[in-house]
Amino acid sequence: MEAVRIVTGTAVPLDRSDVDTDQIIPSDWLKQVERTGFGKGLFSEWRDDRDFVMNQPEHAGATILIAGPNFGTGSSREHAVWALMDYGFRAVVSPRFGDIFRNNCTKTGLLPVQVDERTGRALLDAVAADPGLEITIDVERRTLSAPAAGIEAVFPLDPFTQHRLLEGLDDIGLTMQHSDAIEVHEKERAAWLPKVETPAR
Amino acid sequence: MSKLRTLSDKVWDRHVVRSAEDEPDLLYVDMHLVHEVTSPQAFDGLRMAGRTVRRPDLTIATMDHNVPTTTIDVADPISAKQMEVLAANCREFGIELFAVGDPDQGIVHIIGPELGLSQPGTTIVCGDSHTSTHGAFGALAFGIGTSEVEHVLATQTLPQPRPRTMAVNVENVLSDGVTAKDLVLAIIGLIGTGGGMGHVIEYRGEGIRALSMEGRMTVCNMSIEAGAKAGMVAPDDATFAYLEGRRYAPKGPRWAAAVEEWKSLATDPGAAFDKEVSLDASAVTPYVSWGTNPAQVVPIGDVVPDPESFDQPSAREAAERALAYMGLTAGTPLREVGVDTVFIGSCTNARIEDLRAAAAVLEGRRVDPSVRALVVPGSGRVKAQAEKEGLDQVFSAAGFEWRNPGCSMCLAMNPDKLAPGERAASTSNRNFEGRQGRGGRTHLVSPAVAAATAVAGHFAAPGDLS
Numbered sequence: 144m145e146a147v148r149i150v151t152g153t154a155v156p157l158d159r160s161d162v163d164t165d166q167i168i169p170s171d172w173l174k175q176v177e178r179t180g181f182g183k184g185l186f187s188e189w190r191d192d193r194d195f196v197m198n199q200p201e202h203a204g205a206t207i208l209i210a211g212p213n214f215g216t217g218s219s220r221e222h223a224v225w226a227l228m229d230y231g232f233r234a235v236v237s238p239r240f241g242d243i244f245r246n247n248c249t250k251t252g253l254l255p256v257q258v259d260e261r262t263g264r265a266l267l268d269a270v271a272a273d274p275g276l277e278i279t280i281d282v283e284r285r286t287l288s289a290p291a292a293g294i295e296a297v298f299p300l301d302p303f304t305q306h307r308l309l310e311g312l313d314d315i316g317l318t319m320q321h322s323d324a325i326e327v328h329e330k331e332r333a334a335w336l337p338k339v340e341t342p343a344r
Numbered sequence: 345m346s347k348l349r350t351l352s353d354k355v356w357d358r359h360v361v362r363s364a365e366d367e368p369d370l371l372y373v374d375m376h377l378v379h380e381v382t383s384p385q386a387f388d389g390l391r392m393a394g395r396t397v398r399r400p401d402l403t404i405a406t407m408d409h410n411v412p413t414t415t416i417d418v419a420d421p422i423s424a425k426q427m428e429v430l431a432a433n434c435r436e437f438g439i440e441l442f443a444v445g446d447p448d449q450g451i452v453h454i455i456g457p458e459l460g461l462s463q464p465g466t467t468i469v470c471g472d473s474h475t476s477t478h479g480a481f482g483a484l485a486f487g488i489g490t491s492e493v494e495h496v497l498a499t500q501t502l503p504q505p506r507p508r509t510m511a512v513n514v515e516n517v518l519s520d521g522v523t524a525k526d527l528v529l530a531i532i533g534l535i536g537t538g539g540g541m542g543h544v545i546e547y548r549g550e551g552i553r554a555l556s557m558e559g560r561m562t563v564c565n566m567s568i569e570a571g572a573k574a575g576m577v578a579p580d581d582a583t584f585a586y587l588e589g590r591r592y593a594p595k596g597p598r599w600a601a602a603v604e605e606w607k608s609l610a611t612d613p614g615a616a617f618d619k620e621v622s623l624d625a626s627a628v629t630p631y632v633s634w635g636t637n638p639a640q641v642v643p644i645g646d647v648v649p650d651p652e653s654f655d656q657p658s659a660r661e662a663a664e665r666a667l668a669y670m671g672l673t674a675g676t677p678l679r680e681v682g683v684d685t686v687f688i689g690s691c692t693n694a695r696i697e698d699l700r701a702a703a704a705v706l707e708g709r710r711v712d713p714s715v716r717a718l719v720v721p722g723s724g725r726v727k728a729q730a731e732k733e734g735l736d737q738v739f740s741a742a743g744f745e746w747r748n749p750g751c752s753m754c755l756a757m758n759p760d761k762l763a764p765g766e767r768a769a770s771t772s773n774r775n776f777e778g779r780q781g782r783g784g785r786t787h788l789v790s791p792a793v794a795a796a797t798a799v800a801g802h803f804a805a806p807g808d809l810s
């Protein structure tokens with residue numbers, strides 16, 4: 144994962160609640176065995192509609208997606224995060240995220256920025272009124288600001304995840320530093336816990 | 345005296361490998377379930393970093409999401425490739441695989457319990473959100489993304505913040521003809537799609553204790569539709585009776601030791617939850633979803649709701665958009681809404697008990713000629729058992745297509761799809777836009793309602809049929 148410190152740019156206002164991961168990347172796209180190339184599938188059913196907000200030229204090049212509450216619910220597909228990033232988004236703003244989606248974001252380097260519903264509404268309205276509105280998200284300070292619209296908010300981010308994002312750290316490598324503790328746990332596991340037969344390699 | 349703990353706290357505590365201030369706990373994973381769609385990039389990641397699978401003996405794989413259900417030959421080359429890649433990865437890393445054609449192949453959340461792998465007090469993860477199903481056994485089971493799949497393959501652990509706890513108290517018992525599916529739809533309708541976010545739900549009370557293991561699995565399965573991280577039910581005699589003698593259940597003296605342990609898992613009397621809600625099971629009737637998220641549900645006797653009846657502006661807009669997508673008019677009685685397709689299947693409702701309930705309704709009846717109806721058993725074992733009981737004959741005689749196990753029309757990755765504008769009564773778990781095929785319109789129902797609807801040609805409860 145690459146380090147993420149500051150995201151600055153314009154935004155797309157996706158004024159809908161309950162945008163689930165089936166909408167973000169429909170299941171047709173999940174047959175790929177690679178991690179790349181999912182940007183084309185992003186919101187593919189909605190993008191066929193010329194009036195869909197992402198198709199508006201004034202939102203071209205946006206790096207921040209602002210959505211209504213309950214964004215990224217449903218299926219665990221990390222392909223949703225890969226699609227958002229492949230398309231060019233670096234941060235997603237919503238009053239509430241699906242738990243698995245949120246985890247997938249922080250493992251991949253897409254910033255999930257949770258704001259209260261009032262701020263979320265204000266941002267959607269401000270960007271609809273001024274598509275060129277510049278928004279800055281600062282991981283170190285955990286703030287989102289859009290000075291021209293008078294919006295300033297603090298968002299939650301636990302210190303561990305913040306540290307990983309700022310340093311671009313590989314989670315697996317971090318865990319492997321604790322392999323002694325894992326071994327100790329493994330020795331103490333109850334004998335009746337299930338183990339499966341493994342085929343010869 | 346240690347402090348009073350809930351079921352999920354107890355399971356959590358015994359799996360913490362390491363905890364440190366300002367860091368998530370490092371949690372040990374007892375069983376990791378793998379399928380073809382969310383794993384290829386994880387195995388690639390291992391290879392690129394030169395890592396191995398730490399515990400292949402705590403890992404199993406199956407093919408379910410995009411397998412065809414009419415033949416065992418995969419016509420779609422991209423799906424075929426995904427399955428080949430899983431088989432190759434399992435060979436390379438030494439993982440047991442239940443491939444298409446294996447008698448134990450099936451939907452990952454159906455075969456785990458069947459094999460006796462889903463045990464009380466264990467931690468279970470899978471790159472699939474409906475992993476919550478296994479919580480019916482008193483396991484802490486949750487869905488993860490592909491990066492986390494890679495993490496578990498490499499380390500058999502996951503860094504996880506301790507979730508909050510929520511109790512859903514189900515008072516009294518369900519009436520005759522009302523099922524676990526109706527109950528869970530009623531619960532989601534009550535607490536909403538965000539109602540469980542950040543929480544592990546424990547389903548408690550008389551109404552839950554009275555459910556079979558199959559019914560408990562159906563309830564826990566849809567916890568994710570309420571946004572919850574997991575759903576759990578404390579293990580009891582029904583749990584032990586289900587598990588005893590299964591392939592990977594403890595045997596001999598180990599069985600007694602395990603049961604002893606399992607009995608100590610129940611939430612301590614008086615332990616506090618972060619959130620609690622209650623619901624009267626005796627008031628629940630068959631439910632039908634009318635919208636495009638699983639909280640948009642009503643009892644089958646109701647009408648399609650008026651968007652104006654919602655207080656919140658966001659709920660009103662969501663309802664308006666849902667009605668437009670679903671092609672429904674506010675005020676229409678659900679019983680007057682006709683369907684084109686009936687799908688009985690998925691990890692929510694494709695266990696033997698579900699097929700029995702549907703077959704009981706179909707016995708001696710015919711599917712309405714305007715309706716396409718298919719039944720997709722959840723696993724090879726379910727299919728074999730149903731055939732032994734002659735249920736396949738009942739379904740076929742009624743006009744249902746009898747298929748091979750897989751996820752099928754639950755997510756439309758294989759050829760089983762709705763056409764644009766087609767309306768389905770489905771026993772699956774998600775009524776999202778396009779979930780069952782682009783432009784398809786999904787209504788979530790129980791297997792008994794699905795069967796009655798197939799016969800009537802419009803939404804119907806079994807009691808409506810003459």
Ligand code: SF4
Pocket residue numbers: 408409451452453472474690691692750751754755772773
């Ligand atoms: S049956 Fe549906 S919900 Fe269940 S695992 Fe398969 S695709 Fe997912």
